[in-house]
Amino acid sequence: MLHEPARVNLPGGVRVEPVGGGRAGSTLFEFALAEPRSHAAGCGLAWLGGDLADECWGVDAPVSAGREDGVTWRRAGDLLFLAFEQPDDPADDPAAAVEAAYDRLLATAAAAGCRQLLRAWNYLPAINAGAGDAERYRRFCLGRAAALEKAGYGEGELCAGTAIGGDEPLLRVYLLCAPEPGINIENPRQVSAYRYPRQYGPRSPSFARATAITGPGDAMLLMISGTASVVGHRTLHEDDVAAQLEEIIRNLESLMAQSARDLGRPGLAEFGEGSLLRVYVRNADDWPLIEARLRRRWPAARLAGLRGDVCRSDLLVEIEAVSRS
Template identity: 45%
Template sequence: MALIFHSSANPVAAGHVLGESLVGEPWNGATPAWPLQPLRAPLLGAGSTPWHEAWLVDSPPLAGESEGIRWRRQGDQLFGVIEIDEGPDVGLQAASEAAYARLFRLLDAQGLPHLWRLWNYMADINQDQQGLERYRQFNLGRAQAFEGASRCVVGRVPAACALGVRSGPLSVAFLAGSTPAVPVENPRQVSAFLYPGEYGPRSPTFSRAALVYPPGQELLFISGTASIVGHQSVHLGDVAAQTRESLDNIEAVLAEAQRLSPRGAFALADLSYRVYIRHAADLGAVRAEMAGRVASAETLYLQADVCRSELLVEIEAQGLRVVQAA
């Protein structure tokens, strides 16, 4: 039941696809037979061809749809996507709570209770709406759904990212399974779920990273990581310094993951990356910093808004390796 990560400019061939992210614009609106999350953010420095990132499995998965979630399952692993449009009667807080509540009901029905990784995208993430920034509205709805499903909001929470795109619905993709993820925190940072009240009425519900153990494999999911030390944004206005600080944070997470993993360390060069850049003009500076540290790693650059308006770049990463039987 091995998971295989496919990353290519070429479309995924029909077959044993658990789920896919289509990264970049344009997207023609066509949907394949499997769950697809269209990431409505421009690719930077890579032309106009969208990029396909998919999770493949080694035997035919089961497929279904539940409360607007398109999902596929193979064995004890499940990938799903839900998108909820906002409107006059459904704001971002309500959409967030609804998406996560439906997600938890699906996991309970499938007997796969453990969230491993989530990818959240929403329009106008830094915009104030009805007196509260939209990212904070998202966090409020997400936390309410976790609590409504009797799930922890501190400690054992999944890896995740939350980015702003130009337009479109709230879009949530997720990987889940039967085995719990091992949360990984960063000793250089306050855990996001323990942020003080100045960052909103509810703290973000995610871990800095998660180690996951499907049969015969070890996966490391590193959440969206930015230029934050403690709980404060640093290097304001300096995108190069923010990129370096973000990579320093990822290195700290890797060191903590090594302490928790029985299999040894992942290195920076072992990972694949998505780098979200607020201003397209900053691509050269960010790419230069990345090249100095992870020149050989697969890296996608996208234009997207980070969850704090003063942050100019955010980096997420993941690694996968085979685990030999003892």
């Protein structure tokens, strides 16, 4: 059963509403998680349940919109949301297509004066298909890194990110950008993804563990990347979804504690009312166990369960989150 919307007050009058849409003209962007809608971004993943059917990122400011070079954009003040979608054959090597997509997105952001990346979402089919360096996720990472390198982005300019596989034959990339950078946070339990050793592919994944935005009104938003059962750089608890979930909880607790220390915001140490969690589950039958455990640990947080493939074939669940203080 869906609850009444709880709003997250964000910098510059931005808010996130986890149920339904915003007021007319006030939506910067929206993710329709339970049911696809033509005006909203989508993941292309089957809905498993929860009380977070939609994420509506609203603004108390005028929103302009347009489309250029295949990139759809929406802007309110200094916040720019970019969306790119195109067919993606699961049998193809995605590297060149991903590089070209990011080339367009980054060029659009730069032309708008919003070069700084705050959050990225990536969805593509058959993410684990292919052996060794031919795996589609490794090829995705290669294409993304090539585009970022060409555009002059360094490690410190990466942002929170998610990359998930599904069954829909579409490449979907969404970026939230601004003129000024956010504050990146790394997890002391994990090697930074952009510094993974060569065994995980020719190019390391290009994302930070979390990105925070600060702004007027003493508001702060923490956007946490997709987080899995990885300690150091290694997968733990292969084939054990319950144990993987406990490791994810420890990783999230560690990352939130680090965020609270780095940012001087004790309220970021826990998920509370207004926190939003998207939970990507490889095997749909595992969702009831996962949901029950997360409800016990963070009863006030909103949850969305989605059937998706995690970037490593031995990972069974991944969680991304939005929180505030």
